[in-house]
Amino acid sequence: MQRTEIIENGQLLNQEPFTDFNEFEELIYVLRDNGLSPNPILNGRGGYHVVEITEKGRPIRLHLYLKKVTFGGRENRPEEKRAQFSAALDRRGYQAKDEPDNISLIIGIYKSSADIPPIICSWRIEDWGQNIGRAFNCFTDVKCIQASYAHMIAQHKTAVGQISCAFRPEFFKTYLNFRNVVHVQLVEDEDLLKSDPESMSPLDTDGLSFIPKMEDLLEPVMTVLRSHGGVSNVEHMEEEIAEMLELSQLSRGLIHNLEEGYRTELGYRLAWARFYLRMAGLVTSPKRKIWKLTQLGEQTLVIDKNHIKRLRSHQQAAQEIDQELFSDAEQQDGVEVEQGNDDLRIATPFDPNLVDIRTKSMSLDLILKRLNRQTINMFTSFQRKAGLWGLSEQSRLIESILVKIPLPVFYFDGSDDENWLVVDGLQRLSALDGFVNQESFALANLEFLDKFNGMKFSQLPPYLQRRIEEFEITAYIIAPGTPQNLKFNVFKRINTGGLTLSTQEIRNALHQGHPANFVKQLADQSTFKVATDFSISEDRMLDREFVNRFLAFYLLPIKDYQSDLEAFLNQAMEKLYDISALESSELFEAFNNGMKTATALFGIHAFRKLTGHQQGQKPINKALFEVWSVLLSKLDPRAQRQLIANKTAVLAAAEALEAEESFRKAISSSTNDKSRVKMRFDAINDLIQTYTRYDH
Known part of the structure; x- marks a missing residue:
């Protein structure tokens, strides 16, 4: 039958597989060429070998299950390749996989002729090792081997989801460091190729040496918190620290333990770092996923790693880390539920003839x-x-x-x-x-x-x-x-299944390009997150809905609002297609300045009802966010400074305004009604003018 092989330039040929070579000798040459000074210790039965290598003076034992990669053997799959292991395999290599300074590997050597260098094929020991003790095959694909000639390394995902790799000999040391990544997720070649194996010192038997250890993440955590005024959430902290450390996408995406979920290895180690910083009194967590500097943390300039590590035993720390990482408790959005808006009809029904x-x-x-x-x-x-x-x-x-x-x-x-x-x-x-x-x-x-x-x-x-x-x-x-507003209503009416989309998700899908990107850019601003005290969830694009509300009332005249909020928000997204780069830049600056002013005025009570705020923080109120965010953003810097200078009086006046029944209704029920929108904008505008003497 037809059998497919590869020559050195990556060309596929129909020929019989080449098997006239010794796979163990080929691998020893590969280890030597990688500067690993191999010393054979044991040639066991069934293809099991133990080789001691030396990396920067440190001895490491490689437990190798090693075979030639030959024709797969199934008649209907001429491009399939396999390494075939017998039932005589020694299990000691599999048992040594978790021991210090030991690495266990399943390796296959592919050659199509005597004159060309080998290609190394590899499989994850955790995926296949349970088969050791009975005959089994490790499969790959000829196209995966072919791709490795061109791209240094290639991956092949099997029918049952396991990932095998094929790579050129000079990649072997990098593979040792990244093996726990390339066998659990598909990655970009560029991420691997830009990884310098010489910078990984010493070789890490866990395959994780490219991610800093907990004690080396203490200072980055403090740095990120300082750069955000002392407060940040765990997702943005992880993202910024990855940027700070210049980690590749490969390193950032490495999963800590697939059996425990999709927490990344970097995220896991950062959780340990935050825990020890909290034990030192330098940080605190006022709510789930939010961390902030304490007064001591703000005053501390130098981190004593050794002192911090002695604060709590490893077992005590592990229990608290598990509680943080794997808690099933859901975070509250921290947003007040709007009342009485469900019955509002579409102000301008679409023409059915346009459907x-x-x-x-x-x-x-x-x-x-x-x-x-x-x-x-x-x-x-x-x-x-x-x-x-x-x-x-x-x-x-x-x-x-x-x-x-x-x-x-x-x-x-x-x-x-x-x-x-x-x-x-x-x-x-x-x-x-x-x-x-x-x-x-x-x-x-x-x-x-x-x-x-x-x-x-x-x-x-x-x-x-x-x-x-x-x-x-x-x-x-x-x-x-089909008009966009009509299309939005079609989406909304059809979208009734078990995976119902939010209206903002629909709006985002219908306005791809600059509108969707600009809204996301504003929602990602630290000024917005700090002003809202990280209370607005990114799930279901709730944060983008708030930004969309700001843009609608900032860009469109309030007199044009007709009690149809969804249509108004859609109009704002449409308008974003037409604004220039300069206008976008000015709008970006105005939004950030408005958020900073809100924080300076109200602190953690920004965009929340103030009545009884002394007893605790209230949830974010969408109506108050619309009016305060827009009016503060439209002030010039002089007026913003005047308002902040009078913040005690402004806070008292805002609280008194909420005591008035008409205003309280305007921010509590049927908030999308045109008259109530106008009422609250007029009332807050009058309040601002009182303390800035500035006509808006």
């Missing part, structure tokens, strides 16, 4: 080709919800098609024929794309066709492959030329 939604029957093959060619956009704001279905749900969808059960209709925004947006049906599309185009999963837990469990698309009989490709679906496509 142009076309019904189209098409085969799944057409949809799958669009997905493969990326003319269905799976990377809009909806993308974060793609792939939420588990393996059973995805498999049952495929089974429904195979037994000819009709699928619910799909909705697309077809305004751009080269970039359809998904309105409804994302999970189904994600599952279909994963099974047919990506072959990222095999069928499981089928109800009627259980004999096909474990099969990927290419393994199904041809008649079933055709049944999927020729399956007819119904799609409703919003035609080009």
